[in-house]
Each structure stands twice: as structure tokens, then as C-alpha cells.
Amino acid sequence: MTADTLRERWDAIRGRVEAACHDAGRDPAEVTILPVSKTFGPDVIREAVGLGLHRFGENKVQEIRDKAQALGSQEAAPGIDWVMIGHLQTNKAGVVARLATEVQSLDRPRLAAALDRQLRAEGRAIDVLVQVKTSDEPSKYGLDPEQLLPFLDELACYPTMRVQGLMTLAINTSDPATVRGCFRRLRELRDDAAARGHQLPRLSMGMSGDFPLAIAEGATEVRIGTAIFGSRPYPDSYYWPESGPETN
Ligand SMILES: *Cc1c(COP(=O)(O)O)cnc(C)c1O
Numbered sequence: 001m002t003a004d005t006l007r008e009r010w011d012a013i014r015g016r017v018e019a020a021c022h023d024a025g026r027d028p029a030e031v032t033i034l035p036v037s038k039t040f041g042p043d044v045i046r047e048a049v050g051l052g053l054h055r056f057g058e059n060k061v062q063e064i065r066d067k068a069q070a071l072g073s074q075e076a077a078p079g080i081d082w083v084m085i086g087h088l089q090t091n092k093a094g095v096v097a098r099l100a101t102e103v104q105s106l107d108r109p110r111l112a113a114a115l116d117r118q119l120r121a122e123g124r125a126i127d128v129l130v131q132v133k134t135s136d137e138p139s140k141y142g143l144d145p146e147q148l149l150p151f152l153d154e155l156a157c158y159p160t161m162r163v164q165g166l167m168t169l170a171i172n173t174s175d176p177a178t179v180r181g182c183f184r185r186l187r188e189l190r191d192d193a194a195a196r197g198h199q200l201p202r203l204s205m206g207m208s209g210d211f212p213l214a215i216a217e218g219a220t221e222v223r224i225g226t227a228i229f230g231s232r233p234y235p236d237s238y239y240w241p242e243s244g245p246e247t248n
Contacts, residue, residue: 006047006228010035013208013227020212031215034083034204036225038063039232042070045080048228054079057104057223059086061095068099085167085204085223087141090114097122104129104167104204104223107143112155119160128161129204132189134182135171142168145189152198165202165220166190170210179210183217190218 013033021028036057037045045056045067058064064082071080081101088096088103090111096103097118106112106128119125130151133142143151148166155163166189170182183205190200206214208227215222226232 006044007051009228009230010048010051010053013224016227017211017215017222020215023212024216026215030220032221033228034085034221034223035228036085036207036223037067037229038086038225040229042067044229045071049080055081055083055101057083057085057225061088061092064099065095094118094121097124097126100126102127102129103161105131105141106155106161107131107141109151109154112151112158112161116158116160125160125162127164128155129165129167129202130155130163131167131169132186134168134185134189135178137171145185148189148193149196149198152193156198163198163200165200165204166193167204169207170205170214176210176213180213180217183214183219187218 017031017033018028021031034055034057035048035053036059037048038057038059048056058067061084064084068080068082082099084096084100084103085105088105088111091114093111093114097115103115103126106115107130115128130148131142132145132148134145152163155161166186168182168186170179173179186203186205190203193200202220203218204221204223205217205219206212206222208224211219211222211224
């Protein structure tokens with residue numbers, strides 16, 4: 001069976017996510033799919049909207065801006081929710097504050113301060129997830145786990161950002177046990193934070209290649225690109241630059 005159309009791929013991934021939930025003894029209603037539309041243009045997004053999708057994960061600010069413009073939404077979300085999941089530079093926080101309904105890649109105090117400033121200017125409040133580093137790979141962005149509790153305390157002072165949970169990217173390896181260890185780490189960090197009074201119900205983890213492991217470890221949201229939209233024209237190094245975290 002080949003899944004050639006967007007509808008077929010969407011139906012197929014929903015079935016696979018449901019099966020992973022059953023395997024993990026979890027209720028499929030607990031796990032949301034975030035379609036990741038990076039590199040795919042407005043026509044594909046319109047088609048996805050036609051299937052009932054309305055939240056889209058994007059990795060680059062420029063793509064959110066271009067697509068929002070092409071789809072006729074110069075302001076936040078008339079019918080489409082843009083979710084920022086990629087590395088965000090502080091100097092682009094204004095666009096995100098204007099156009100995104102959610103940021104899952106909040107990973108440092110300076111970015112939080114910049115987003116807060118811009119959200120105040122827009123008169124908006126958005127949901128955020130804190131992106132945490134769960135592997136030692138130098139190319140992965142994310143907050144160091146030891147910094148999580150102080151960062152959560154700091155975020156509690158910003159009414160413009162509602163902290164809903166944590167996000168991570170697993171290590172890029174073919175060894176399932178290592179990948180699963182990253183997801184387990186995120187769940188344990190969430191549980192530790194809960195014991196310190198920070199309620200973080202959402203865990204965004206798992207992608208096309210590894211989502212069953214993430215679901216087994218408690219993901220409430222899996223970010224799925226390729227399995228829905230097909231393969232992308234650029235390699236992932238384009239989205240996850242090897243240069244290491246920027247300090248701005
Ligand atoms: C591209 C991307 C995804 C989706 O990856 P696929 O392997 O295509 O499912 C998920 N999360 C982030 C942060 C991404 O950049």
C-alpha cells in the first residue's frame with residue numbers, strides 16, 4: 001500500500017500514532033499530532049487546511065512570515081495556528097510575537113526577555129514550551145537540564161508566556177535505546193519540575209522516524225513532517241545548523 005496523497009499520508013500517520021498509543025497502553029486521545037510544514041508552500045498548507053488541519057509547526061521565522069502573508073493572515077491566526085519549533089534569534093522575536101500562537105523552542109533567558117517585550121507591544125499572550133537538551137550532541141539547541149528549574153522560576157514572572165510543558169529533539173542515531181533515553185530524560189525532568197511546583201502537562205517529543213518511542217515515554221505531542229508532507233528539498237543540517245548555540 002502506498003500513500004501518495006496528503007490525505008492518505010495523514011490517515012496513515014494517524015493510524016500509526018494510534019497503534020503506538022495502544023502498544024504503550026495509552027489513550028490515543030492523549031497524543032496530538034503537530035504537522036510540521038517547513039519548506040512546503042501555501043498550496044500544500046491550503047490542502048492540509050482542507051483536511052481539517054489548522055496548526056502547523058515551522059522552523060524558520062521567515063517561512064512563517066512568508067506563508068502567513070501568502071495565506072492572507074498578516075496578524076495572528078485567522079484560522080491557522082503557526083507554531084515555532086526552530087531555533088529563534090532574539091532579533092526575530094517580534095515576528096513571532098505577532099504571528100505565532102505558540103513557541104516550542106524557548107531555550108534561554110535572553111530569548112524569553114525579548115519575546116516578553118514584543119508580546120507586550122502586541123498585547124498578546126502565547127503558549128510556550130521550554131526546549132531542553134537531552135543529548136550531548138553539540139548541534140542541538142536547547143536549555144541545559146540543570147538550568148531548567150531556575151528558568152521556569154524566571155518564566156513564571158512573565159504573564160505574556162503560558163508555560164505548558166517541555167520539548168526536545170532526540171539524539172540523531174539509529175540506536176532506539178539511546179533515542180528512547182532522551183525521551184525518558186525529558187519525562188523525568190518534567191516529573192522533577194512538577195515535584196517543585198511547576199505543572200508542565202505537555203511533552204512535545206518524537207518525529208516521523210522515532211515517534212513510537214516518544215509515545216512509549218509519555219509524549220503528549222509528536223511533531224511530524226516527512227510522514228505527512230513527504231521528503232524535504234533541504235537536508236536537516238539546513239534547519240539545525242552545526243555551528244552550535246548562539247549566545248544572543
Ligand atoms: C523538521 C522537524 C520535525 C519533523 O521532522 P520529520 O522527521 O520530518 O517528521 C520535528 N521537530 C523539529 C524541531 C523539526 O525541525
